[in-house]
Amino acid sequence: MKKSDFQLYISGAAKLGVSFGVVSLLSRWVTGNTILSSPETLITYGLIGGIGYSFMGALSIILFGFLAKIIRKQFSEQQTIGDILREKLSPSGYWFMLTIIFITSFHSLFVQAVGAATLIHLIFPIPTFVGMMVFLGFCYIIGGIGGIDRLHQLAGINVTLIFAAVIVIPVYFFIQEGIYPVFDGIKLYHPYLLYIKNQEAILFIFTALLVFVGQVLLDRATWQRIFMIQKEKVRMTFTLTGVVWATIPLALSSLLMIVLFGRGFDNIYSLFFELVDKIQSTVLIILFVLFCFSAISSAISAELHATTSLFIKNAMDLFRPLSNNEKWKYTYWFAGTVCVILLFISSLLAPSPLKLLFFIGNIYAAIISPMLYIIFSKCKLPFIVPFSSFIGAVSGYVFMPITEDLKAIWISFAISSFICLSTLVFHIISKHIRNKL
Template structure:
C-alpha cells in the first residue's frame, strides 16, 4: 500500500461485487459472539432459541440492506458512518454520535478479544496473557496497519475456513454417531432443549430483533462496506449475507447438540473443550480451532480498522489539518493503543458474552429510530434526535437495575421512538403553519 494515499487504507482500491461483498460482510459478522453465544443460547432457551438466534441475525441483515441502499444513493462519495453523521447533524449532534460510536465500537472489540481469550484458555496449554498478546499483535497488523486491502485478502480464506468447519465437522459426526442416537440422547439427558412451547425463548427472539438490528445499524465496519459495494448490488448483497449467515449459528448449534447428547456438562464454555475432545481426527481438531480463531481475528480486525478510520478521518482530521504521514502516524498509535487496552482488560475480566450483549442491548435498541431518522431525512436534524438514543438507553438502564430482564430493552426503544415521533410531528406542524402564513401573506 502506498503511504501517500491514505484513502486506500479506508476503502481499498476496488468496488465490491455481490460475491465478494457477501464474503467481506460474512467475514465481519461471523464473530466471537456468534461462536460463544451459540452454546449459551442453546442451553438457556433450547433449540427454539438457537433457531431464533439465526433467524433474527438473518432478518437484521436483510432489513438493513433496504436502508443501506438509501445510504449509498444519498451519500455516494462518503467513506465512513462519521461522514454521514457530519452531513446530517448539527455539530453538537455530530460529536454526540461520534462518542456513542466509539463506545459501541469498544464494546464490540472487547467481545471479540474476550472470545479469543476464552478459547485460548480452554484449548491451548499456554499462559492466557501470552496467547492474547500474540492474537492481538496479529489483529494489529491485519486491521490496524494493513487496512481494507489486507482485510480483503484474508476475508476469502476466513470464509472458506468457516464453511469447511461448519459443513465437514457436523457431517463427520452424524456419519459416526447417526441422527437418531443424537436425538434420543438429547431427549433422555436434556429434554428441555426440545421444548417448543418455551415462552422465554419467544421473548428472547423478539427482544433480540431490537438488539441485532440496532447493532448492525451503527456498525462502523458494515457502513464502510456499504460505500465500497457496487451501487446496484447493495440490497441483494445484504440479503444473501443474511441468508448465508443464518446457517452458521445453526451449524454450531448442531455441533453442540452432538457434544452433549451423551450426558451432562460442567458449564457452558466447557462445551467447546468437550467438542475438541470428541473430535478424534487431528485434522478436524485443527480445522475447528483455526475456524474459531480465524473468525474472531477477522471480526476484530475489521472493527479495529473501522474504529481507527473513524478516529483519524472523523475526529483528528476534523480538529486538525493532517498530512498523509500524520494520518498514518495516528493510525499506528490509535490502533496500537486499542490493542494494548484490550490486552489489559481481557486479562482481568471474563463476563458471559450473551449477558454482555444484552446488557448493552439498551443502547442498540435506543439508537434504531434516531439512526433511521438520520438515514431517511433530507435535512440537517436537531440535537434532540441523536440525543434521544441517550435518553432511551438511560431509561432502559434504570429499569434494568430493578427488573433484570428484557423489558428494559423494549423501554429503551419505546422512549427514543416516542421522542423521534414527537420531533417528526412538530416539524410537520411547523412546516404547515409556515406554509399557511406564507400563503396568507401572498394573498
C-alpha cells in the same frame, strides 16, 4: 499500498461485486460472539432459542440491505458513517453520536477479545496473556496497519475455513453417531432443549432482533462496506449475506448437540473443549481451532480498522487537517493503543459474551429510531434526535432493577422512538404553520 494513499486504507482501490461483498461482510459478522453465544443461547433458551437467534441475526442484515441501497443512493461520495452524521447533524449532535459510536466500538472489540481469551484458555495449554499478545499482534498488523485491502486478501481464507468447519465436522459426527441416537440422547438427558412453548425464548428471539438491528445500524465496518460494494448490487449482497450467515449459528448448535447427547456438562463454555476432545481426528481438531480464531481475528481486525478510520477521518482530522504521513502515524498509535488496552482487559475479565451483548442492548435498541430518522431526513436535525438515544438507554437501565433485562431493552426502544416521533410531528406542524403564514 503507498503511504501517500491513505484513502485506500479506508475503502480500498476497487468496488466489490456480490460474491466478494458477501465474503467481506461474512468475515465481519461471523464473530466470537456468534461462536460463544451459541452454547449459551442453546442451553438457556433451548433449540427454539438457538434457531431464533440465527434467523433474527440474518433478518437484521437483510433488512439493513434495504436501507443500504437508500444510503448508497443518497451518499454515494461518502466513506464512513461519520461522514453521513456530520452532514445530517448539528455539531453538538455529531459529537454526541460519535461518542456513542466509539463506546459501542470498544464494546464490540472487547466482546471479540473476550471470546478469543476464552477459547485460548479452553484449548491451548499456555497463559492467556501470552496467547492474547500473539493474537492481538496479528490483528494489529492486519486491521490496524494493513488496511481494507489486507483484510480483503484474508477474507476469502477466513470464510473458507468457517464453512469447511461448520460443514465437515457435523457431517463427520452424524455419520459416525447417526441422527436418531443424538436426538434420543438429547431427549433423555436434556429434554428442556426440545421444549417449544418457552415464553422466555419467544421474548428473547424478538429482543434479539431489536438488538441486532441496532447493532447493524451502528456498525462502523458495515457502513464502510456499503460504499465499497457496487451501487446496483448493494441490496442483493446484504440479502445473500443474511441468508448465509443464518447457517453458521445453526451449524454451531448442531455441533454442541453432538457433545451434549447422552451426558451432562459442568460449564457452558467447556462444551467447546469437550468438542475438541470428542473430535479425536487431528485434521478436524486443527480445522476447528483455525475456524474459531479465523472468525474472531477477522471480526476484530475489521472492527479495529473501521474504528481507526473513523477516529482519524471523522475526529482528529476535524480538529486540525492532517497530512497523509500524519494520518498514517496516528493510525499506528491509535490501533496499537486499542490493542494494548484489549490485551490487559481481556486477560483480567471473562464475562459472558451473551450478557455483554444484551447489557449494551439498551443502547442498540435506543439508537434504532434516531438512526432511521437521520437516514431518511432531508435536512439537518436538532440535537434532541441523537440525544433521544441517550434518554431511551438511560430509561432502560433505570427500569432494569424492577423489570427483566429483556423488557428493559424494549423500554429503551419505546422511549427513544416516542421522542423521535414527537420531534417529527412537531417539525411537520411547525412547517405547516410557517407555510400558512
